[in-house]
Amino acid sequence: MEDAGGLSSSQYGFRKGISTLDAIERVTNMAAKAIAGTRWKGVTKKYCLVVTLNIRNAFNSADWGRTLEALRSFNIPEYLLNVVHSYLSKRELVLETSVGPRTLEHDV
Known part of the structure; x- marks a missing residue:
């Protein structure tokens, strides 16, 4: 890449x-x-x-809805929540597997 x-x-x-x-x-x-x-x-x-945000294995293991809920519980300002929500929206991961490419789609 x-x-x-x-x-x-x-x-x-x-x-x-x-x-x-x-x-x-x-x-x-x-x-x-x-x-x-x-x-x-x-x-x-x-x-x-x-402000930093590092979500390890975010594409394949994090529950993004719960991540946003947790951020809301810390009273994160709405505009920052909107940034995170936008980042997590309509994500796609393409993996090469032994049987060809596999696409994982994830959205908040």
């Missing part, structure tokens, strides 16, 4: 020579820039928020 240009430059999993350490370094550099200096009208920047 990578040779065909199918992966985003922001994709850190499943790529040779790029690790989670690179992803962490990118995030910490972005956070450092976000809180450096001053904002408009001379007000000092004081806050930086980083």
Whole structure:
């Protein structure tokens, strides 16, 4: 996939020579820039928020409806729930098997 240009430059999993350490370094550099200096009208920047979501084996094991319910129970803002819902909607995984390709469809 990578040779065909199918992966985003922001994709850190499943790529040779790029690790989670690179992803962490990118995030910490972005956070450092976000809180450096001053904002408009001379007000000092004081806050930086980083939110991550990592669902291991999400395509084949997670119950996405229950995942969204759990997020709601933590009072996650609706706009973030909408982002997660959109990400989990109409997903398709194509697997190569001994009898040919198999497609798994999953939706929230």
